[in-house]
Amino acid sequence: MQFDWSYFFSLFSLPSFWHACVTVVQLSALAWFIGMLLGFLLASAKLSTTPWVRAPAAVYIWFFRSIPLLVLVVFVYNLPQLFPVTGAVLSNPFYSGLFALVVTEAAYMAEIHRGGLISVAKGQKEAGRALGIGLLGLQRLIVIPQAFRISLPTLINEYITVVKLTSLISVISLTELLTVGQRLYAQNFLVMETLAAVAVYYVLIVSLFGWLLQRLEQHLDLNLRTPQTLDAASVARLKADTRQQPAQLRPEPGPGSPPALQLQNIHKRYGDHQVLKGIDLQVASGQVISIIGPSGSGKTSLIRTVNGLERIDQGEVVLFGNSFINAGDNLNSPQVRDGVRHIGMVFQNFNLFPHRCILDNITLAPRYHGVSQSLSEQQAYALLDKVGLLAHARKYPHQLSGGQQQRVAIARALAMEPAIMLFDEPTSALDPELVGDVLNVIQDLAREGMTMLIVTHEMDFALSISDRVIFMEDGHIQLDASPNAIRQEAAGERVRRFMGLEAPGEAPRTRAG
Structure with a gap:
């Protein structure tokens, strides 16, 4: 039996296939984006030092990475039988498929994000803390942008995986590419030609959006950016502007002024190793x-104990006569x-x-x-x-x-x-x-x-x-x-x-x- 090329090419002008393409793009993009956001929250929870936050996140990731997506899709679609209140949403194959994909992808993307988060150097967080930036500010301004750049190549690969996984939603009769193809070859029995066209549609979607996401990756790649040295005219103009700034004079300490810094009986240990053994120091x-x-x-x-990068086990740090850090203090507190x-x-x-x-x-x-x-x-x-x-x-x-x-x-x-x-x-x-x-x-x-x-x-x-x-x-x-x-x-x-x-x-x- 010969391959019917005329029928194969005719499938690329079929409106039902292009409508199915739109469905695949919508489903994959939403599942990828929502899964990426939820995955980041799960990754952050799994990295938490608080057990009651870390343990549920770890269980979620383990459980939903273990369940086959096909089983989850069918289960979610039939969930209204157990919980009728969900029927208004989950009886729709699109929303059922989206929910199942998001639940699964959040678990996988959590591990991708976790890899990015732990790849951000510890010194980056310490530098932010040394500048008085709070925990949320550290995440928003320093950690997340770096972690996202590290994770982006793997996240792009995961989007391609999501596009292909949308074919499994055909099991609950969502009108996506594979469903349209199945309906066609059930009528004309031209299985090879129809599935070949379905494959081409998937290749087109993956190629287009993969290219767009790779362009985003290149845009964020700092190694590809050309060094921008200011020209002499710009430097001269900026120098003139900075000279107009009033010089900041440091006030002379008056008589009876307290020392700038006092360390009183500072003790610090790492495990069983004691590194500071009762340090007393006064700095005018x-x-x-x-x-x-x-x-x-x-x-x-x-x-490092002076600016709160390390806890002290005993003693006190006094700044300009005011108590600054004591043993056991929360180093992320507003006062510190x-x-x-x-x-x-x-x-x-x-x-x-x-x-x-x-x-x-x-x-x-x-x-x-x-x-x-x-x-x-x-x-x-x-x-x-x-x-x-x-x-x-x-x-x-x-x-x-x-x-x-x-x-x-x-x-x-x-x-x-x-x-x-x-x-x-x-x-x-x-x-x-x-x-x-x-x-x-x-x-x-x-x-x-x-x-x-x-x-x-x-x-x-x-x-x-x-x-x-x-x-x-x-x-x-x-x-x-x-x-x-x-x-x-x-x-x-x-x-x-x-x-x-x-x-x-x-x-x-x-x-x-």
Whole structure:
């Protein structure tokens, strides 16, 4: 029996097939979109730290990924027999099929979204928290946009799967492509020709919408975007605008003013390992304090407790004379977030938001906290000019060098107009030739009177910039002294050995020949 080509081609002008195509597109698009939204909620619930939220989501995903879609479609269509009140909706094959598809796809898409969510680096959330952004703001502005970009290729593939799964709805007589084809070949027995045409219709739908979704993926792919360096005229205009901004002078602390920061008997442990063992530290306004010590001594843990990135097990953090953080406090409480806005944090690995350009990285937090777009952008341009990166305002973080990214991170922290700046190994992730630019920016801040705590391995820099140097070892502050005392006094002998400095009056060390 020969293939009837004339009949095959005639099927592409048949109105019933094109109406069925519209039904397939509507059904697949709605099931994909609604399933994607519900799947995200399920993924978030499954990642929750609260058992009564996590457990039901996990059970739902397990159960509906285990049931064959065909069984679920038939069950849902017959559900009005058990619950007559659902008959007004579920007796319609379109709505029954849509409900069954959504229930199934939500379970599958939950795992896709979960993969995207756990792929967002922990440092991204910490950077948002350090800017005083709340939990919902973190999800909306930072986590979800990045997770969606990560998940999009798999979500596109899932849409193609949904289009093909719509053929199963033919079992409840929905007039979709396969149903139309079955009715035709039941009359003329031209099975091969009819099913071949049905296959072509599916290919056309998948190809068209797959192409549109791939264009969306390409649009969101930051690696495909051309670096946009501002031209000289634009830079000159922005420089002129930023010079009109009044300089922000840091008020001098008056007599009797409380210290900027006090750490009182701070204890911190990770499991059975105690990293901070009763730290007491007082920082006056305008002081620059460098924190040094061997790896594992608790330096980073110390400054992470200052702005609420780590809970403390005992003790209190006092900010400008007011209680800020106590042991057991909820670090996401409004009180803590309000205090965090006065403390800028610069991370070792930059933690810039990769889905936002440099200008948006700097304006994100001020705009979240209520500053107008125009004012926050003017301030951002001024800060970029301050760190020597004004021409790169429209670039994305991956288009900058490590040293440039760290300077942007400093500008982002300064955009919140903090009273205290924390630096966690700001140069350790940089190539040696890039370190100088970052240190110069920090030195400028010191000259302006910014209160700073700097965890660093740059020993010469620490001695040159600091009012005090804190030496930590085994969770304790072993020495709190001025750079001059460390160089000259006997108490600084252990620190000098750590730094590789010569003792006073000691002959310079020479290498053995």
